[in-house]
Amino acid sequence: MTLSRELKVGLFIGCTAVTIILALFFLAAGKGFFEKMHVFTLSSKSGDGFTEGMPVVFSGFNIGKVQALELDDKGIVLIKIKIPDRHVKWIRSDSKFVLYRPLIGAARIDVNTSNLNSSPLDTNQITEVTVVNDINDAIAKVEPVLEQVTQIAENIEHLTRNLSDPKGDLNRALSNAEKITSNLASKKSLVEMAVSDEESVKALNDSLKKLKDITTSVDRILKKVDKMADKTDHEIYGKNGALPQINVILRDIVGKLQKLDKTVDNINKISTDTSEGMKDFHILRSDIDDAVNALGDVVKKLDAIIGSKKSPEFKVP
Amino acid sequence: MKKLLSLALALLICACGTVTPVPAWKENAYRHLDDYKTSFLTGREESTEPHFVKARREMAAGNDLSILTIAYLTKYSLHTASLESFDSSEFAKLYGLEPNAVDMAYCHFLKGNFSAVDARALPSRYTGVLKAALSKDLTAAAREIAAIDDPLSRLIACGVWVRYLPSDETILQMAIATASANGWRRPLWAYLTKLQTYYFEQNDVIKANTIKARLDLLKKD
Numbered sequence: 001m002t003l004s005r006e007l008k009v010g011l012f013i014g015c016t017a018v019t020i021i022l023a024l025f026f027l028a029a030g031k032g033f034f035e036k037m038h039v040f041t042l043s044s045k046s047g048d049g050f051t052e053g054m055p056v057v058f059s060g061f062n063i064g065k066v067q068a069l070e071l072d073d074k075g076i077v078l079i080k081i082k083i084p085d086r087h088v089k090w091i092r093s094d095s096k097f098v099l100y101r102p103l104i105g106a107a108r109i110d111v112n113t114s115n116l117n118s119s120p121l122d123t124n125q126i127t128e129v130t131v132v133n134d135i136n137d138a139i140a141k142v143e144p145v146l147e148q149v150t151q152i153a154e155n156i157e158h159l160t161r162n163l164s165d166p167k168g169d170l171n172r173a174l175s176n177a178e179k180i181t182s183n184l185a186s187k188k189s190l191v192e193m194a195v196s197d198e199e200s201v202k203a204l205n206d207s208l209k210k211l212k213d214i215t216t217s218v219d220r221i222l223k224k225v226d227k228m229a230d231k232t233d234h235e236i237y238g239k240n241g242a243l244p245q246i247n248v249i250l251r252d253i254v255g256k257l258q259k260l261d262k263t264v265d266n267i268n269k270i271s272t273d274t275s276e277g278m279k280d281f282h283i284l285r286s287d288i289d290d291a292v293n294a295l296g297d298v299v300k301k302l303d304a305i306i307g308s309k310k311s312p313e314f315k316v317p
Numbered sequence: 318m319k320k321l322l323s324l325a326l327a328l329l330i331c332a333c334g335t336v337t338p339v340p341a342w343k344e345n346a347y348r349h350l351d352d353y354k355t356s357f358l359t360g361r362e363e364s365t366e367p368h369f370v371k372a373r374r375e376m377a378a379g380n381d382l383s384i385l386t387i388a389y390l391t392k393y394s395l396h397t398a399s400l401e402s403f404d405s406s407e408f409a410k411l412y413g414l415e416p417n418a419v420d421m422a423y424c425h426f427l428k429g430n431f432s433a434v435d436a437r438a439l440p441s442r443y444t445g446v447l448k449a450a451l452s453k454d455l456t457a458a459a460r461e462i463a464a465i466d467d468p469l470s471r472l473i474a475c476g477v478w479v480r481y482l483p484s485d486e487t488i489l490q491m492a493i494a495t496a497s498a499n500g501w502r503r504p505l506w507a508y509l510t511k512l513q514t515y516y517f518e519q520n521d522v523i524k525a526n527t528i529k530a531r532l533d534l535l536k537k538d
Contacts, residue, residue: 311339312347314387316423316440317354317394317469 036085039067040121042097042109044129047077049101056081058111063087066109079129081109092118097127103134343384346375350388354469357395360502382415390423397427397476398469400507427473429481442467446474450482459487468495472504479508484515506535 003011028034044050047069056064064083072078083091092113101107109129121127162168236242349372356365369392376385389408396403408424422438425431431450439447445461458478465471475492478485489512496505509532516525 312343314347314350314384316387316390317467317473 032084038083038085038088038091038123040081040083040091040123041126042079042081042129043072043126044077044079044099044131046131047071049099049107049131049133050077050079051107054107054109056083056109056111058087058090058113063090063111078126079109088120089116091121092116093121093125094118095121095127097129099129099131101131101133101135103138340379342375342378346372346379346384346388349375350391354391354395358398358469358496358499358501358503360506382411383417383420386411386415386417386420390420390427393424393427394469394473397480398472399504400476400480400511403427426477429477431481440470442470443474446478450478453482455483455485455488458482459485459491462488462491468499471495472501475508476504479511484511486512486515489515502535506532509535 050066050069052066052069054066055062056066064081064087066079067082068080070078070080090111090113092115094115095111095113098110098112099107100110163170165171234241238244349368353365353368353372356368369388372388373385376388386408389405389411393403393405393408405424405428408420412421412424418435418438422435423440425434426439426443426447431447434447436444436447442465445464446458449455449458449461462471462474462478465474472492472495475488475495478488479492489508492508493505493512495501496508509528513525513528513532516522516528
């Protein structure tokens, strides 16, 4: 069977078209064109940072994107996110949505789901998005540093202005130092430099001369005191001095104390005997009490037998 | 036969006796108060107060306020008889709890508040002395005091007069005689001292020295 040229061309074109259609179909299927999509609504007080097509990320993987941004009647921004059916399992009722704006890189919505077993998020429920803004945080941290740097710069400027000013503190201090050194250079002695008065220096010299006389007198006195100390030594430590006599007295006292020791021992013995005897006193006392009570009982019994006992009458004397 | 008669008589005497027993606290309180009086008057300083404490303890056991009041009034009367002052705060407390006109009249008499004494409530033996005190009649007082039979009551009357009214030799001598007759050293010493002062005030040195000799004798004993 022979095919006509037209038929062959027709078949070629047809096959090519089918192949192209199939390829497109597979491409669309691979891109999720035929997949069922879920749309959730998020809310935020400000739309700043949100853009259409912004990725929705779960654990670092893109699971969807922002489909549309709308403004409701109360001025709240509504963010519609589109999640494919295969990723909708990550969106749960307790999921938290965070707009994360890193310092470097594109902004995204992070989904944090703590419990994957919780119920799926209702598509009618509107969840609020919290904002984490690295750029603002960084600016907030840098701001005080910048203020300090500005202040330092102002201080440096003030200092340099002061230094450059001929009537400034530093220049005045330098001129004073120059005056002092020139004044000191013209004085005769260190003392004159210190007191800057010649008469005072003379008075000081006179005082020093007198001090020499005083030290001579003190030397003389000390020699006399030495002689007196020698005499006192003799009187205290000499053969007939006070100390040997005190020694004799002390020996006598020690001898007498030794004799007294025996007396103290005897007193101790006596007190021990007495304390032992005192123990018997309690027994003796109880014996006396018993005897008195017994006598009282006898008297009472006699009274009862005789029956002459009258009730005592109390009256003032 | 005689033995039988003696036995019957003894049984009869026993049968006549009262069968109501006297409470022990009352008997003991009476005895201790009596001992207190004797110790106080005879000048046994160390044993005086313990007797009163014991008496008071027994009375407290009986919880009879009237008897306790009498005990305190007895104490005050002994101080008065010995020309000593006393603190009547305990009596005031007891009187507050159980007022009694007789006790108050006696207390006023002992304190020398003669105008406040209710003569009808005062023991009859003192009424004559009270009248004499109100009229400050020394002769009548000596007569009334001498008429009191009980020596302690007589001494108390002397004490009241000597403490609160002008002294008199007759009354002082009467008190000395009463105290010495009964061997009551404490009031005797007080009245002798008072009489010595009286003689000194009268410039009667001889009699004063005689009294001093009597006091020395008392001191030696």
